[in-house]
Amino acid sequence: MPDALASSSAPSAPPTPPVSLAALLAREELGLRRIAGPEDADLHWVHTSEMGDPYPYLLGGELLLTAGVQLTDPDHYVSQVVAAGAAALGFGVAPVYDTVPPALVAACDRHGLPLVEVPPPTTFTAIARAVWRLMAEARHRELRRVAQAQQGLATAAARPDPVPAVLRQLTARLDGAWAVLLSAEGAPLATAGRPPSPDAHEALARLARVVNPPQPEPTTSEPAAPRTAPTGTPTPPAVPPASRTAPATGPGPKTTPAPASGPSPKTTPAPTPPPGPAPRTTPASATDTAGGSHLAAYALAGGQRLVLGVAADRREAGDHTIAGVAVVLLSLLTTPHQGAAESARAAALVRLLLGADAAEVAPLLGADGWTVVHARPVAAPAGPDPLAAAALGAALGSALVDATEEGVVRVLLAGDARDIEPQPGWTLGVSSPVPASDLPAAGIRAERAVRRAEATRSPVVRDRAEAGEGLASLITPDEARAHARVQLAPIADSPALTSTLRTWLSLHGSWDRTAVALDVHRNTVRQRIARCATLLDADLDDADVRMDLWFALRWL
Numbered sequence: 227m228p229d230a231l232a233s234s235s236a237p238s239a240p241p242t243p244p245v246s247l248a249a250l251l252a253r254e255e256l257g258l259r260r261i262a263g264p265e266d267a268d269l270h271w272v273h274t275s276e277m278g279d280p281y282p283y284l285l286g287g288e289l290l291l292t293a294g295v296q297l298t299d300p301d302h303y304v305s306q307v308v309a310a311g312a313a314a315l316g317f318g319v320a321p322v323y324d325t326v327p328p329a330l331v332a333a334c335d336r337h338g339l340p341l342v343e344v345p346p347p348t349t350f351t352a353i354a355r356a357v358w359r360l361m362a363e364a365r366h367r368e369l370r371r372v373a374q375a376q377q378g379l380a381t382a383a384a385r386p387d388p389v390p391a392v393l394r395q396l397t398a399r400l401d402g403a404w405a406v407l408l409s410a411e412g413a414p415l416a417t418a419g420r421p422p423s424p425d426a427h428e429a430l431a432r433l434a435r436v437v438n439p440p441q442p443e444p445t446t447s448e449p450a451a452p453r454t455a456p457t458g459t460p461t462p463p464a465v466p467p468a469s470r471t472a473p474a475t476g477p478g479p480k481t482t483p484a485p486a487s488g489p490s491p492k493t494t495p496a497p498t499p500p501p502g503p504a505p506r507t508t509p510a511s512a513t514d515t516a517g518g519s520h521l522a523a524y525a526l527a528g529g530q531r532l533v534l535g536v537a538a539d540r541r542e543a544g545d546h547t548i549a550g551v552a553v554v555l556l557s558l559l560t561t562p563h564q565g566a567a568e569s570a571r572a573a574a575l576v577r578l579l580l581g582a583d584a585a586e587v588a589p590l591l592g593a594d595g596w597t598v599v600h601a602r603p604v605a606a607p608a609g610p611d612p613l614a615a616a617a618l619g620a621a622l623g624s625a626l627v628d629a630t631e632e633g634v635v636r637v638l639l640a641g642d643a644r645d646i647e648p649q650p651g652w653t654l655g656v657s658s659p660v661p662a663s664d665l666p667a668a669g670i671r672a673e674r675a676v677r678r679a680e681a682t683r684s685p686v687v688r689d690r691a692e693a694g695e696g697l698a699s700l701i702t703p704d705e706a707r708a709h710a711r712v713q714l715a716p717i718a719d720s721p722a723l724t725s726t727l728r729t730w731l732s733l734h735g736s737w738d739r740t741a742v743a744l745d746v747h748r749n750t751v752r753q754r755i756a757r758c759a760t761l762l763d764a765d766l767d768d769a770d771v772r773m774d775l776w777f778a779l780r781w782l
Contacts, residue, residue: 243361243364243365243368243543243544244268244269244270244287244361244364244543245268245269245270245357245360245361245364246266246267246268246269247260247265247266247267247268247269247289247313247314247340247342248265248266249360250269250289250353250356250357250360251342253356256348256352256353256356257345257347257348258316258342258343258344258345258348258353259342259343259345260340260341260342260343261326261331261341261342261343262330262331262332262334262335262339262340262341263314263315263334263335263337263338263339263340263341264338264340265340266340267313267314267340268287268313269287269288269289269313269314269357270286270287270288270313271285271287271288271289271357272288272289272291272350272353272354272357272358273288273289273290273291273312274290274291274292274350274354275290275291275292276292276293276294276295276296277296278296278297278298278303279302279303279306280292280306280307280310281306281307281309281310284307284310284311284312285311286310286311286312287311287312287313288312288313289312289313289314289315289316289342289353289357290307290312290314290315290316291316291318291344291350291353291354292315292316292317292318293317293318293320293321293322293323294317294318294322294323294327294330295322297322297327297330300327300329300330300332300333301329301333301336303330303333304330304333304334304336304337304339305333305337307339308337308338308339312339313340314339314340314341314342315334315339315340315341315342316341316342316344316350316353317330317341317342317343317344318344318346318348318350319343319344319345319346320346326341326343364543368543368544369544371399371544371548372544372547372548373650374399375395375399375544375548375551376548376551376650377651378395378398378399379392379395379396379399379548379551379552379555380555380617380621381395381614381617382394382395382555383555383558383559383617383620384612384614384616384617384620388555388559389407389415389416389556389559389560390416390418392552392555392556392559393405393406393407393416393417393418393419393552394418394419395552396418396536396548396549396552397418397419399548400536400538400545400548400549401538401539401540401542402419402420402538402539403419403536403537403538403539404417404418404419404420404421404422404536404537404538405417405418405419405534405535405536405552406418406430406534406535407532407533407534407535407556407560408431408434408438408532408533408534408535409530409531409532410438410530410531410532412431412434412435415532421537422517422519422521422537423516423517423518423519424517425516425517426516426517426518426519426521426537427517427537428516429514429516429517429521430514430516430521430523430535430537431535432514433512433513433514433521433522433523433535434523434533434535436509436512436523437509437510437511437512437523437524437525437533438525438531438532438533510524510525511523511524511525511546513541518539519537519538519539520537520538520539520540520541521535521536521537522535522536522545522546522549523535523536524536524549524550524553526553526556526557526560527553527554527557527561530560530561532556532560534549534552534553534556536549558620570590573590574587574588574590577590583663587662588661588662594641594661595640595641595642595659595660595661596638596639596640596641596659596660596661596662596665596668597638597639597640597641597642597643597644597656597657597658597659597660597668598636598637598638598639598656598657598660598665598668598669598671598672599622599636599637599638599639599643599646599654599655599656599657599672600634600635600636600654600655600669600672600673600675600676601618601634601635601636601637601649601652601653601654601655601676602633602634602635602652602653602676602680603633603635603651603652603653604651604652604653605651612629614629614635615627615628615629615635618635618637618649618652619635619637621649622637622639622643622646622649623639624637624638624639624640626638626639634676635652636669636672638665641659642659643656643659644656644658644659644688644689646686647686648685648686649685652685653676653679653680653684653685653686654676654679654685654686654687655672655673655674655675655676655677655678655679655686655687655689656672656675656686656687656688656689657669657671657672657675657689658671658688658689668689671689672689674689675687675688675689681706681707681781706777706781707781707782709778709781710777710778710779710780710781710782711782713762713774713775713778714762714775714778714779714782716761716762717758717761717762718782722754723754723757723758723761724779724782725744726740726744726751726754726755726758727754727755727758727775727779728779729743729744730751730755731772731775731776731779732776735766735772737751737752762775
């Protein structure tokens, strides 16, 4: 392969996208000027060094800043900086030199290293701060782009034609790339976008064989071996999701493809492998460049052994993450569904429509208990959104989804699913697991939980009624806030009083612990609590009063 395959030996990439040298030079307040070398470079970080030979201390991709304190041989110095992989050299004019040494300028031109003149008023710290700020801005743009792509791909996966829709959305998010879903034999099953050149097409087919090599036929000692492998023969391992292995960016193939089937060149037969699944020796993703296109191939999970191929005119930060989301969705969409499960679900719905009880129908769906989830979108829609609801159900692992007219999505999950993770763009309320006969009550508890989640701005709130902690959920958030505003109005404008009262109540009325927590004198705590009691006209020695105030403070 002319480019790189997935490799664990490649150096770790920086956590943020690189910054263009041109973008740094455009910051007029720095006054930087390129005086030698190429016009642009990718800066991954900033390093300052006055070593005569900084080679051992560079990682590669740096903007190396120096004032030339130990600069004696410019040509040797620049050659070492280039050998270490530095992206550019910044030379500070003053206090050592009045101008950039001409020999250093000539050496940078000769070795192809961008040289930037740093004027006396500009500090190296200011340059580093500017680079970090540019990196943060680039990272923010990348995260926003990936988040928008994830939402678009999830919506596409919920369309009636999900596989073509996901491919079309992927090509749009990768700026007009070409995407193809290949079968185990390499035949295109679905495509989207503008096809690449024939050379790129052929290289992409080779990449697909790297991540999905032909499976060797099982062999036995008998001349006419049956097609089914005998007991004890290891079966080919399943392909893991492509998101587990990121494509490398270094040069040269690093991952050895699976050996082709056929007799060994040695005369001694190979030893028989032990029973059990063999470890995966092929990468889950691979990249290449051919015909002016950047190519990538990703192995889909599941038994279909499908491959997603992508060809783009350029490769940007975040492209691999976006493609990984498409791989996960396509893996789910192309996994064969169980016909028996679908038949049982249809039978259950028919019985419900004909008047059967939920307890009678529940066994057909293969679950002893059920968990109800109520979800509200963070950005409330005008009405029900079936596509978003279906995408949420797929993320939670259930096809039993209902989008109400109020924009609330109700999901029914089999078993105890209270440990579900937060879902981006949704606020979730999760009930305790219940038998089928108690589903209506579980729905009420899930509704209360999602209201509590919205009130506390939590992504997920789980029903805690079984633990005796669900009394607060019996009151609507609007009523609770109104009660808190009225009861605490006399002290609401004093943060010191409300903070002291909240801390004092949480520490069970301890003067000393409250003083330590607030970093004030214990007499100050006593004075503030006495002031609260006077303004609220409340007996703070009464446990009922304390409980009522604590509830109000939680909603203030």
